[in-house]
Amino acid sequence: MDPVTPLIADSSPATDPGVAARAVELCQDYEQKIHVRTDRLFAGLMGLQWVAGVLFALWVSPLAWAGGTSRTHLHVWAALFLGGLLSVFPAALALLRPGERSTRYVIAVAQMLMGALLIHLTGGRIETHFHVFGSLAFLAFYRDWRVLVPATVVVALDHLLRGYFFPQSVYGVIAASPWRWLEHAGWVVFEDVFLLLSVYRSIREMRDRAERTAALEHQLRTRAVLVEDLRKAQKQAEVASRAKSDFLASMSHELRTPLNAIILYSELLEEEAMDRPGDQSVEDLRKIQSAGKHLLELINGILDLSKIEAGKMSVTPEEFDVRSMLSDVVDTVRPLVHKNSNRLTVNVADSVTTVNADVTKTRQIVLNLVSNAAKFTRLGSVTIDVTRSSGGARDYIEFRISDTGVGMTPEQTRRIFEPFTQADVTTARKYGGTGLGLAIVSSLCQLMDGSISVDSRPDAGSRFTVLLPVQPLQPAENHADAAA
Amino acid sequence: MPRIMIVEDNEFSRDALARRLVRRGFEVAVACDGLQALTAAHESRPDLILMDLGLPGIDGWEATRRLKADAATQHIPVIVLSAHAMVTDRELALAVGGDDFDAKPVRFERLLEKIQALL
Numbered sequence: 001m002d003p004v005t006p007l008i009a010d011s012s013p014a015t016d017p018g019v020a021a022r023a024v025e026l027c028q029d030y031e032q033k034i035h036v037r038t039d040r041l042f043a044g045l046m047g048l049q050w051v052a053g054v055l056f057a058l059w060v061s062p063l064a065w066a067g068g069t070s071r072t073h074l075h076v077w078a079a080l081f082l083g084g085l086l087s088v089f090p091a092a093l094a095l096l097r098p099g100e101r102s103t104r105y106v107i108a109v110a111q112m113l114m115g116a117l118l119i120h121l122t123g124g125r126i127e128t129h130f131h132v133f134g135s136l137a138f139l140a141f142y143r144d145w146r147v148l149v150p151a152t153v154v155v156a157l158d159h160l161l162r163g164y165f166f167p168q169s170v171y172g173v174i175a176a177s178p179w180r181w182l183e184h185a186g187w188v189v190f191e192d193v194f195l196l197l198s199v200y201r202s203i204r205e206m207r208d209r210a211e212r213t214a215a216l217e218h219q220l221r222t223r224a225v226l227v228e229d230l231r232k233a234q235k236q237a238e239v240a241s242r243a244k245s246d247f248l249a250s251m252s253h254e255l256r257t258p259l260n261a262i263i264l265y266s267e268l269l270e271e272e273a274m275d276r277p278g279d280q281s282v283e284d285l286r287k288i289q290s291a292g293k294h295l296l297e298l299i300n301g302i303l304d305l306s307k308i309e310a311g312k313m314s315v316t317p318e319e320f321d322v323r324s325m326l327s328d329v330v331d332t333v334r335p336l337v338h339k340n341s342n343r344l345t346v347n348v349a350d351s352v353t354t355v356n357a358d359v360t361k362t363r364q365i366v367l368n369l370v371s372n373a374a375k376f377t378r379l380g381s382v383t384i385d386v387t388r389s390s391g392g393a394r395d396y397i398e399f400r401i402s403d404t405g406v407g408m409t410p411e412q413t414r415r416i417f418e419p420f421t422q423a424d425v426t427t428a429r430k431y432g433g434t435g436l437g438l439a440i441v442s443s444l445c446q447l448m449d450g451s452i453s454v455d456s457r458p459d460a461g462s463r464f465t466v467l468l469p470v471q472p473l474q475p476a477e478n479h480a481d482a483a484a
Numbered sequence: 485m486p487r488i489m490i491v492e493d494n495e496f497s498r499d500a501l502a503r504r505l506v507r508r509g510f511e512v513a514v515a516c517d518g519l520q521a522l523t524a525a526h527e528s529r530p531d532l533i534l535m536d537l538g539l540p541g542i543d544g545w546e547a548t549r550r551l552k553a554d555a556a557t558q559h560i561p562v563i564v565l566s567a568h569a570m571v572t573d574r575e576l577a578l579a580v581g582g583d584d585f586d587a588k589p590v591r592f593e594r595l596l597e598k599i600q601a602l603l
Contacts, residue, residue, distance in 0.1 A: 256588050261494065261496035
């Protein structure tokens, strides 16, 4: 848990210097792409304008400027050569050095000069002046405000100089006011204001987009790292868990082999000692056996728990008679009940007949609870109540094992289903047992889709309630799990 | 007097089990590995074999399988003993032809019941 949390906290992109640098890089990348694209646009436009200029000269100039004569007018040649001169160089730059700053400055100047040529070719018609406004708008496509500066300067100078020396070329009149260029320049600046605003907003949006993209990239990268870390951690945990259960299985085997010899020899010696009347070692040999059997129970308990934990404990449901299973349990536990002078009562409701569950595990659960009840009760009673109950969509069989024994405090009942937590440390010495029984019982109940709960007070006895489903939820699936 | 052969590689387990069975009136032969068990079973034809699974060389599974595949020895009941106590061991032991199974450490009285049932 802990190694994961800081990773998430660190992933805040706003504070990451790498993310800011990436945003700048992305923004430059966007701008570069726009510059290249706009350069190409102008390369095409240059060609079109050249052709348009020649067409203007061919169709308009001879009629407007030379009357009915069919001589090729000077303007046709001007359109052809001047237009070519203005178009070829910037178009070549756009194709050879797209995206360079100098390329777009050259294009800006050439575009405005082309406008001047077109105005001249149409005899200074005011309508052709709209070409100037269109050109500026196209230049704003670069989203670089600096491009608009030389363009504006060229327009203003052109109007000033041509208006002074050759007003017919620019205004279509023989004589013009020397201040007329200022009015034209004023309208150009008026347009520039809007274009500059639009360029500024567009750049800001681009920057926002770059920042969002950089942040998103960072998040995706962080998440990928996180997922990879989690996957690795999960794999390690699985390997460790498998190693642990393999270790416990082989450990349990290694422990059983010498224990086998200890128990067999001590039983052999006990038998031999019993053949010799008055031999004092019988009692001691029984203690060795008892210790050996306790050790065996511990080994079995640990093996059971590790099998459940490793998911290797399979559940095999089968139809069995509850009463006959209970009578097995009662036969097994009877000596223990009598040892502490307890009375054992079994009440089975009429509705309880057969259930479809793992009979071995059900018996293990009930046997463990009844043995505990008998062990912790003296001169009292142990009662087994079995009923059938409905919980939601499923039917359950309920085993209630009550005793009038020592009971437990609330603190003790809270921890009773954890391994190695007998109610208190003196309990194991006084009553025996491994401290694993209830942990196994609780795990078995969960494994069988059931539940276990306890109700107890000190010196007032304990009541354990086990609920197990009468039918497995999906018999086919459970069976497949059991086989695996 | 029924003759029982114990196949077990652990010296202490073999010795203790043998002596306890002798005290109960059985005639006991021992083998330390699968190969010895197969040879001895052929020669002496015991009435019952107690077969440990984890044996050096030919293990208990293989030895049991061969005993049950051989017409001369297939009638001899085999009780398989294992310290693994895994369900799969029991199933495997019965699958290779064992007649019964018991977990180690053996509970002697329970083992005696199983022996009596097969004799």
